[in-house]
Amino acid sequence: MEKITFLLSIIFPLILLSQTHIPAGNVNGNWVFENSPYIIDGEISIQSEDLLTIEPAVEVIFSDHYKFNIYGRLLAEGTESDSIYFTAENAFIGWHGLRFSNTNSQDSSKVVYCRLEYGKAEGTGLYEVFGGAIFLNQSSNVLINNCLIKNNSAENGGGIFCYNSSPEILNTTISNNDADYGGGIECYFNSNPNMNNVIITGNSAIEGGGFFCKNNSNSNLENVTIESNTADYGGGFYSYDSFPYIIDSNILNNEANHDGGGIHISENSEAIFENVLISGNSTAFNGGGVFCCGNSSPIFNNVTISNNFVPSSDDPGGAGFSCWGASPVLSNVTITENNTAGGGGGIECSYNSSLIITNGIISRNMAGSGGGISIYNSTINLSRVTISENISGNQGGGIVFSYDSEIVFDPDNRCNIYCNNGINSNLGDDIYAHNINECNIIVDTFTVIEPTEYQVHPIEDFTFDIQNGMIEAVNADLYVNPTGDNNNSGLTADDPLKNIFYALQKIIGVESNPVSIFLANGTYSPSQTNESFFILCKDYVDIIGESRENTILDAEESNRVFSSLGTTHSIKNLTIKNGSHPNYRNGGGIYIDGSNIELENLLITSNSSNSRGGGIYCRDSDPILNSVRIENNSANGFNGFGGGIYFYDSNPFLSSVTISNNYAGSGSGIVLNNSNPVLDAENRCNIYNNNSEINYGNDIFL
Incomplete structure (x- = not known):
């Protein structure tokens, strides 16, 4: 010591x-x-x-x-x-x-x-x-x-x-x-x-x-890593009225509470990004990876924008890239696996923006609408761009554009647009438009050579110059099985496809040679077979199940099950269940408008709508219903009409139809609005035990 x-x-x-x-x-x-x-x-x-x-x-x-x-x-x-x-x-x-x-x-x-x-x-x-x-x-x-x-x-x-x-x-x-x-x-x-x-x-x-x-x-x-930073605007990088040059760098896992999770560019900035990876960034509003605005004109060359995220669905978007009132130029870019609940999984372009993309890949992005690209009141010029395998919750798996927006395709350096999916719509899987001028789609490869409403909506707003189809169209019967594979031919029961929506993109029916899609027994649903609803019926293409009790189309309340819009066809030998979607007020199970349709040997059950026709909504059509059971469907709420069926301006023929145990505000069994049904006297129908909330026309409401 x-x-x-x-x-x-x-x-x-x-x-x-x-x-x-x-x-x-x-x-x-x-x-x-x-x-x-x-x-x-x-x-x-x-x-x-x-x-x-x-x-x-x-x-x-x-x-x-x-x-x-x-x-x-x-x-x-x-x-x-x-x-x-x-x-x-x-x-x-x-x-x-x-x-x-x-x-x-x-x-x-x-x-x-x-x-x-x-x-x-x-x-x-x-x-x-x-x-x-x-x-x-x-x-x-x-x-x-x-x-x-x-x-x-x-x-x-x-x-x-x-x-x-x-x-x-x-x-x-x-x-x-x-x-x-x-x-x-x-x-x-x-x-x-x-x-x-x-x-x-x-x-x-x-x-x-x-x-x-x-x-x-x-x-x-140069060779700079900007990672895991946070801000209200521009989590990683913010350029305001400046001209920075960023090369061989990474902008990763940054977060913004408002706009620009990775990068925010504003007020006349002319930033240049070259050989840059922009990945894993997120924001609560616009531009998970990149947000540019305020007359900025950034340049992105040899850039990868991937795995960026915008969680909110309240109109923001552009999980990968978002521009508002800006004029960015993108060349040799890969924009992939970005995700937003709003618009534009890969790119959102809005408010008088002008975007140029040359030599780009926009693939496997996800969004509420516009899985690949969402365009609002803006112009995009595309040259040698591939837009493929993007997914949207609603319209426009590949592209959605609206309100005087314009897409200009380079006729000399053609683009490719194929195999995109709007999982809850099946209208305009590749391109969906609203309130636009006519658009000329000039591409090398599209999903099919001759697009229908499945691929492009509204098809009357478009003209086409397509050189190749990714999916070979056939005028022949096709076979689908829950254990099948979409890489199969689908031409025999031993070589079946997996999904109904894929078969409908492949098949072509004509009046001189109508065709059928044959469904093997099993359950076709989003969770079990990755099936996409609603199923949009095609002219002269019948959909026929193996047996009513064992061939089950279960939408799992993701959307209605079938839409038949101005088509001639039949649906047979199926159970149609759990169709419902808040964005589609009428027709939980089947929506029919202006069609010549035959429904035979069906069980339509446990479907719902927010307004009219829980099981079936039929407008301006003369359908034939034979051996159909419509039970336990609902048109929800005090203002719901036609829990089982709602007919409007239609003249149906009903044979051996049972309508029971359905529910609505009024007319729980069947509503006839300016419609005149014909009931088969020899093969009589049964209408009973339906229940209306306000007791007006429990079984039949005129």
């Missing part, structure tokens, strides 16, 4: 003696390891023409919130094994950072292998709140190399702030800093830093969580 006490009595005074206290005032000369740590007890400055050299392994500790002003030269050069530390004695109080001002007339300063932490830019002066760890004002001759800039804060530029300065920043990590603008770094007013092999991660801000450039700041970023 005496020996230990003796040793401590020697070592402890030596430790105290090794501390060097630096009072407020000017500093220069050499700070050496032997005198470390240097305790800064006031605001210090390197004056113009003066030089301070700091040796490796020196610790510079600020005892309070003091500045380190640099008007001359600072050479703080550590080594890989012996870094220089700039830190605060009290992390909560912090220190006021390295503050370079008007040093362009000096020889270069160097901050190499340094760690800067707990800097806080606070105060009331003009520049007091800029640059938590490093502030550069008209100081371009500064090298920042192999540094860690961490846990700093400011109003602008949590880690670094550049004003009219263009330092060189190399091999540096900027992490866990916080600011209102530019959580990691902000470049303002003609600041053009060169950055190479820099990691910007875990920073946060209101705008530009990782990086923010504004007012003609044309930063050059």
